[in-house]
Amino acid sequence: MADPETPAANQGPATISSSSSERAPIIYFDGASCFGHHNGAIQIELAANLLMPVGAAVRVDVVQTAHLRCSVAAALALREALDKALAMYRQGQQQLAEVIPTVKN
Numbered sequence: 001m002a003d004p005e006t007p008a009a010n011q012g013p014a015t016i017s018s019s020s021s022e023r024a025p026i027i028y029f030d031g032a033s034c035f036g037h038h039n040g041a042i043q044i045e046l047a048a049n050l051l052m053p054v055g056a057a058v059r060v061d062v063v064q065t066a067h068l069r070c071s072v073a074a075a076l077a078l079r080e081a082l083d084k085a086l087a088m089y090r091q092g093q094q095q096l097a098e099v100i101p102t103v104k105n
Contacts, residue, residue: 046066
């Protein structure tokens with residue numbers, strides 16, 4: 001039996017159907033409201049903030065935007081993708097800081 005903590009060996013590039021990309025939902029979230037696991041499936045609830053006007057004030061409602069369910073291997077792959085995307089973001093921020101000089105008066 002394969003170890004669920006170890007991603008499968010690289011099996012080459014996957015081919016993603018072109019007909020699926022425009023039908024896939026875009027999921028926006030401000031955070032993960034809760035998480036857990038059940039019967040070997042990772043469970044993560046994604047949530048977003050809604051600004052609701054109440055008279056002259058604003059109330060913040062938190063709503064679930066997605067119920068993420070995946071295998072351990074898929075969760076590891078998602079974490080790796082997030083880590084790499086964050087590294088790309090940090091690199092871009094560093095390059096931006098080098099290009100824009102600080103102005104001192």
